[in-house]
Amino acid sequence: MTAGPSKDAVKTALTTQALETPSWAYGNSGTRFKVFAQPGVPRTTREKLDDAARVHAHTGVAPRVALHIPWDKVDDYAALAEYATERGVRLGAINTNVFQDDDYKLGSVTNPDPTIRRKALDHLLECVDIMDATGSRDLKLWFSDGINYPGQDDIRSRQDRLEEALRTTYDRLGDDQRMLIEYKLFEPAFYATDIPDWGTAYAHCLKLGPKAQVVVDTGHHAPGTNIEFIVATLLREGRLGGFDFNSRFYADDDLMAGAADPFQLFRIMYEVIRGGGLTPDTAFMLDQCHNIEAKIPAIIRSVMNVQEATAKALLVDGDALAEAQRTGDVLAANAVLMDAFNTDVRPLLAEVREDSGLDPDPMRAYRESGWQEQIVKDRVGGEQAGWGA
Numbered sequence: 006m007t008a009g010p011s012k013d014a015v016k017t018a019l020t021t022q023a024l025e026t027p028s029w030a031y032g033n034s035g036t037r038f039k040v041f042a043q044p045g046v047p048r049t050t051r052e053k054l055d056d057a058a059r060v061h062a063h064t065g066v067a068p069r070v071a072l073h074i075p076w077d078k079v080d081d082y083a084a085l086a087e088y089a090t091e092r093g094v095r096l097g098a099i100n101t102n103v104f105q106d107d108d109y110k111l112g113s114v115t116n117p118d119p120t121i122r123r124k125a126l127d128h129l130l131e132c133v134d135i136m137d138a139t140g141s142r143d144l145k146l147w148f149s150d151g152i153n154y155p156g157q158d159d160i161r162s163r164q165d166r167l168e169e170a171l172r173t174t175y176d177r178l179g180d181d182q183r184m185l186i187e188y189k190l191f192e193p194a195f196y197a198t199d200i201p202d203w204g205t206a207y208a209h210c211l212k213l214g215p216k217a218q219v220v221v222d223t224g225h226h227a228p229g230t231n232i233e234f235i236v237a238t239l240l241r242e243g244r245l246g247g248f249d250f251n252s253r254f255y256a257d258d259d260l261m262a263g264a265a266d267p268f269q270l271f272r273i274m275y276e277v278i279r280g281g282g283l284t285p286d287t288a289f290m291l292d293q294c295h296n297i298e299a300k301i302p303a304i305i306r307s308v309m310n311v312q313e314a315t316a317k318a319l320l321v322d323g324d325a326l327a328e329a330q331r332t333g334d335v336l337a338a339n340a341v342l343m344d345a346f347n348t349d350v351r352p353l354l355a356e357v358r359e360d361s362g363l364d365p366d367p368m369r370a371y372r373e374s375g376w377q378e379q380i381v382k383d384r385v386g387g388e389q390a391g392w393g394a
């Protein structure tokens with residue numbers, strides 16, 4: 006038996022993790038069948054930032070908010086960044102959107118029509134301009150591009166077109182800016198998606214250069230995929246840019262992180278820590294939609310779930326594990342991981358919060374804050390901003 010990591014070391018490491026919440030999770034969303042509107046949802050991006058600031062105020066570990074353009078289109082992005090700072094948060098990744106326009110029916114940057122490709126590229130470049138104004142580090146690229154039928158378009162030519170758009174966008178990045186390339190197995194394209202997996206994303210990143218990194222959306226894999234293996238591999242290669250955390254039962258369900266499979270989240274966080282990825286170089290983002298549950302508390306819960314998985318992963322006794330692995334003691338090695346996973350870290354996290362002057366129970370603190378009642382009262386009239394509008 007070894008002593009395992011000290012409580013102080015675990016507590017200190019926990020304070021280094023900063024999560025980023027997605028602006029679109031604060032607004033109405035739904036399935037392709039129905040958007041269920043909730044009272045009090047933000048009508049503007051500023052109101053989304055107000056809500057995100059509440060999440061950070063109660064958890065202490067969600068200081069950044071990702072924007073999605075044009076859902077969060079405003080006239081003055083520098084002023085928006087200032088507004089965020091005044092509320093105690095910062096603007097995070099800028100997410101591009103080349104998937105909600107009739108022109109993109111046959112693809113955006115991979116479209117066979119050069120005029121449409123140019124339009125999509127211009128949007129990507131505009132998003133880098135926005136990053137300059139907001140001070141954002143990361144440009145997040147997800148393409149819905151793909152084909153539904155064999156023969157519909159040439160798979161190889163589409164990769165060439167994709168490469169060209171990525172190259173132009175990459176060359177436009179500033180020294181401190183990065184490009185995060187997101188992959189997704191399928192949907193909305195069903196036969197062949199142009200970036201369906203980490204291998205394709207990674208191949209493009211390798212060609213582009215060190216500022217191009219892969220982002221792992223946990224909902225974007227086939228059932229049973231060993232995501233932590235992908236994480237370990239990308240970290241070894243220095244190409245893990247970050248995560249879009251969410252939970253899935255079936256496809257891209259976008260449920261609360263840690264809700265469907267907390268053990269998977271733990272295994273992912275263990276590989277992050279094992280690979281030295283618990284640093285600001287890894288963007289720990291949420292990408293979720295709260296269709297039937299109250300949004301702000303759902304985001305607080307998700308942040309806490311990621312924190313709990315991180316705490317458990319930090320508790321893994323590395324020395325005991327290495328010894329068991331060295332001696333080929335399969336059961337002992339597995340037990341080291343399971344002991345950490347089965348530890349109730351909630352008291353430890355309550356302590357971490359109290360140490361920084363927060364209520365130990367963020368869910369209760371939010372419930373009792375009166376914020377929900379206030380926004381339901383105040384946010385009447387106007388259109389809700391973004392995705393489900």
Ligand code: LRH
Nearest residue numbers: 100147187222249257292
């Ligand atoms: C695509 C995706 C991508 C988008 C977001 C709204 O499924 O995960 O990250 O930007 O959803």
Ligand code: MN
Nearest residue numbers: 187222249292
């Ligand atoms: Mn995503």
Ligand code: MN
Nearest residue numbers: 222224225257
């Ligand atoms: Mn998704």
